[in-house]
Amino acid sequence: MIIDTHCHIDMLNSPDSYLSKKEKSGDFTLGMTNLPSHFVMGLPHFDKLRKSRLALGFHPQLVHEHLSEIDNWKKLIPMTSYIGEVGLDFSRDFIIYKDCQLEYFDYICQCLNGEKKIISVHSRKAERDVLAILKKYNVRNVIFHWYSGPLGLIDEIIGEGYYFSINEAMTLSENGRRIISRIPLNKMLTESDAPYNKKNNIIAALNNLHIDESIVYENFQCLLKTIK
Numbered sequence: 001m002i003i004d005t006h007c008h009i010d011m012l013n014s015p016d017s018y019l020s021k022k023e024k025s026g027d028f029t030l031g032m033t034n035l036p037s038h039f040v041m042g043l044p045h046f047d048k049l050r051k052s053r054l055a056l057g058f059h060p061q062l063v064h065e066h067l068s069e070i071d072n073w074k075k076l077i078p079m080t081s082y083i084g085e086v087g088l089d090f091s092r093d094f095i096i097y098k099d100c101q102l103e104y105f106d107y108i109c110q111c112l113n114g115e116k117k118i119i120s121v122h123s124r125k126a127e128r129d130v131l132a133i134l135k136k137y138n139v140r141n142v143i144f145h146w147y148s149g150p151l152g153l154i155d156e157i158i159g160e161g162y163y164f165s166i167n168e169a170m171t172l173s174e175n176g177r178r179i180i181s182r183i184p185l186n187k188m189l190t191e192s193d194a195p196y197n198k199k200n201n202i203i204a205a206l207n208n209l210h211i212d213e214s215i216v217y218e219n220f221q222c223l224l225k226t227i228k
């Protein structure tokens with residue numbers, strides 16, 4: 001069974017046919033959303049599915065344009081056990097919204113304090129701030145998606161019991177491989193980040209690393225147990 005913990009199903013060309021294909025294959029897919037209003041639109045499509053789930057998200061690159069959605073975000077938390085995509089992005093195009101992002105991500109994590117959820121986070125160029133805010137509110141069961149931050153921070157993230165989801169693109173880049181080699185096998189999950197990531201084949205990623213899919217499956221089962 002292939003585990004995809006970060007896929008933007010609602011941004012694919014035909015989400016429903018993707019979902020029915022996944023349902024037949026038996027693979028697990030966790031659908032991200034970029035805004036609470038997208039989550040509301042998408043949720044009915046997941047009603048009868050056994051293998052795919054939809055996460056409630058508020059993407060850091062969109063926060064500044066959709067401030068009023070935050071009230072809705074809090075109200076929707078009980079509707080799902082999965083949160084994402086949330087986080088911070090301090091890369092060149094988004095650093096100007098840093099203060100706004102920090103305020104909102106702080107509030108998002110405050111709302112998640114004490115909640116039993118699985119959370120996929122975006123942390124581009126903001127890894128230390130993401131980790132600090134998660135720790136501030138003792139947020140559990142976090143997956144760092146497509147981590148590209150400092151190698152030295154990986155041990156600290158692992159120390160919190162958090163996971164990393166890796167993808168094919170990471171296995172093909174030197175920096176990605178350096179990062180992956182620092183992640184213990186029992187904290188490794190897989191993702192596609194489709195359709196934004198074009199190198200998104202999970203089987204190819206596992207083959208490139210010589211890792212059996214059963215390892216990722218076991219890791220995900222351990223994570224699932226924590227929200228039961």
Ligand SMILES: [Zn+2]
Pocket residue numbers: 006008032085193196
């Ligand atoms: Zn994403």
